[in-house]
Structure formats: structure tokens, C-alpha cells
Amino acid sequence: xxYKIIGFDADDTLWVNEPFYRETEFLFAEILKSYLPEEDxxxxxxxxxxxxxxxxxxxxxxxxxxxxxxxxKISNHSIPAYKIEEIIxxxxxxxNKPIELLDDVKKVLVNLSQRYPLIIATKGDLLDQERKLKxxxxxxxxxxxxxxxxxxxxxxxxxxQNLGIKPEDFLMIGNSLKSDIIPVLEIGGNAIYVPFHTSxxxxxxxxxxxxxxxxxxxxxxxxxxxxxx
Numbered sequence: 001x002x003y004k005i006i007g008f009d010a011d012d013t014l015w016v017n018e019p020f021y022r023e024t025e026f027l028f029a030e031i032l033k034s035y036l037p038e039e040d041x042x043x044x045x046x047x048x049x050x051x052x053x054x055x056x057x058x059x060x061x062x063x064x065x066x067x068x069x070x071x072x073k074i075s076n077h078s079i080p081a082y083k084i085e086e087i088i089x090x091x092x093x094x095x096n097k098p099i100e101l102l103d104d105v106k107k108v109l110v111n112l113s114q115r116y117p118l119i120i121a122t123k124g125d126l127l128d129q130e131r132k133l134k135x136x137x138x139x140x141x142x143x144x145x146x147x148x149x150x151x152x153x154x155x156x157x158x159x160x161q162n163l164g165i166k167p168e169d170f171l172m173i174g175n176s177l178k179s180d181i182i183p184v185l186e187i188g189g190n191a192i193y194v195p196f197h198t199s200x201x202x203x204x205x206x207x208x209x210x211x212x213x214x215x216x217x218x219x220x221x222x223x224x225x226x227x228x229x
Contacts, residue, residue, distance in 0.1 A: 003190065004165045006112060006228070008142075009174030010122035010129065012196040013221070015136055016100040021063065024094050028067055031086050035074045045070045057149055059125025064091030095128060099135040104222035109141040111225055119144040121159060121172065123151050123179065151179040153186050160189075173224060178204070185213050192224050193217045 011017035025045065029038040036044070048066045056062030067087050071079050112118060120142050122129055129147045133139050144163065148155050160170055167188035174180025175196040184191045193215055218224055 003116060003171040003228075004169035005119060005163060005171075006116045007119045007121040007170065007172045009172075009176065009180045010120050010133065011124065012175045013102070013173065013180070013194055014105050014120075014138060015102060015132065018196065020094055020097045024063075024067075024090050027090055028071075028087060031083055031090075032071055032074055032079075041070070041074060044074060048073070057125070058123045060091065060095050060128050061125050064088065064094070067091065095131075099132055099137075101136065101138075102221060104220060105138070108221050108225060109138060112228065113141045116228075117144075118142050119146060119163070121146045121148060121151070121156075123148045151176075151183055153183045156183055156189065157187055160187075171228070173221075181215055182213060185215060191215045192227065194221050194224070195219075 008014060025042050026038070028045065029041040032041050035041075045066060048070045049063065052062060052066050052069070056065060064087070067090070068084060071084065071087055109118065118141055120133065124147065126147050130145075133145065139145070146159050148159070156172075157167075160167055163170075167184070168190070170184070171190040171192065172180055172184040173192045173194060175194050177193060181191040181193050195217070216227055218227070
């Protein structure tokens with residue numbers, strides 16, 4: 001099929017992202033280890049993130065605010081200021097992580113950009129995502145960058161309307177079934193799933209939901225060149 005536009009997710013599709021968040025979680029738990037075991041701290045952090053998601057949205061800044069809020073709750077408002085400072089420092093380190101491109105990303109983008117208009121469709125904090133894209137050195141491959149507040153059916157429909165194409169003419173490539181694959185298939189689009197070894201619990205999808213959809217899965221991003229002719 002000849003697609004009119006191919007979209008790529010960014011985090012953990014083009015470059016490493018989720019492992020940095022997991023690393024930050026474990027360092028956060030280390031700061032608070034005198035209050036609770038690591039597993040309980042990370043569980044409470046996830047609950048705080050979920051309660052804040054509609055308010056803060058996705059991204060590192062909302063994550064850091066949830067870290068601080070969780071620390072205050074776990075310590076029963078007794079956490080000293082220097083530990084809050086340590087948590088803020090963790091957040092700044094997260095925002096300043098280097099960009100690690102995944103294997104064969106450039107090769108794939110060079111190939112596809114010669115034959116198709118490419119876009120990035122990602123979610124998260126605007127400034128953080130723009131910073132990562134600039135540091136990646138990949139921006140010249142894309143004729144449109146869409147940093148979305150969420151990646152649900154209505155978000156994709158709005159994106160495609162703005163691009164002036166029908167869902168059936170769009171192909172989305174990403175590592176999240178919940179955000180990159182299922183919503184696009186729901187609106188009649190096409191998708192290729194590129195699993196990443198680390199995923200956020202919030203992005204997990206139950207098996208009975210997955211079974212309802214048909215899509216291509218590849219082991220590495222380079223394999224999509226065997227699918228997209």
C-alpha cells in the first residue's frame with residue numbers, strides 16, 4: 001500500500017527514554033528508603049502520577065512534581081528540605097539526559113524520507129520533547145512535528161485532519177500498543193508495532209484487547225523496510 005504520510009513515535013521508538021525514568025524511580029526510592037521499602041515507594045509514586053495525569057499531562061516535569069508530592073505523602077510531611085532538593089536534582093538530571101538513538105534509526109529515516117513525507121507524533125512536555133528532538137539531530141527528516149497532549153482516537157483524527165489526509169492513508173510506527181497502535185487502528189489507519197524492552201505500566205494493554213486488532217510487529221525498526229516498499 002502506498003501511504004501518503006508515515007508517522008513515528010519518538011520516545012523508545014527513535015531514542016531511549018523509559019529506562020531513564022526507571023533509573024530515576026530507583027534513585028528516588030533510595031532517597032526515601034528510611035520511610036518505606038522500594039516496591040511500596042514506586043507503587044505509591046505510580047498512584048500519584050495517575051491522579052495527576054489529567055492535571056499535569058505526560059512528561060518529565062509532571063513526573064518530577066509527582067515525585068515531590070509522593071515524598072511528602074510517604075514522609076507524612078516530615079521530609080527535610082535537603083531531600084526535596086535531591087529529588088529536584090534527580091528531575092534536572094532526567095531532563096538533561098543525553099539522546100541515545102536506537103539501532104538503525106538513521107538508516108530507516110534516510111530510506112523512508114526519500115519516498116514518503118515523515119512526521120513525528122509524540123506526547124509529553126512541549127519544551128522537553130523539542131529539546132530531545134533538537135539534540136537527536138533527526139529533525140531534518142520530518143516535515144511536521146506534533147507534540148500531543150494525549151494519543152487517543154480524537155487526537156489522531158485532529159492530527160490527520162490538520163494534515164489533510166484520511167486515516168487509511170496514514171501509517172503510524174511506535175513502541176506503545178496503547179498510544180501508537182490501537183488508537184490509529186480504531187480510526188481506520190495502519191500501524192507497525194516496534195516493541196521496546198522497557199515500558200511504563202500505564203502503557204500496558206490487556207491480552208484480550210490486543211487480540212481484537214490486526215497489525216504488523218517487527219523485532220527491530222530496520223525490519224519495517226521489508227514491509228514498506
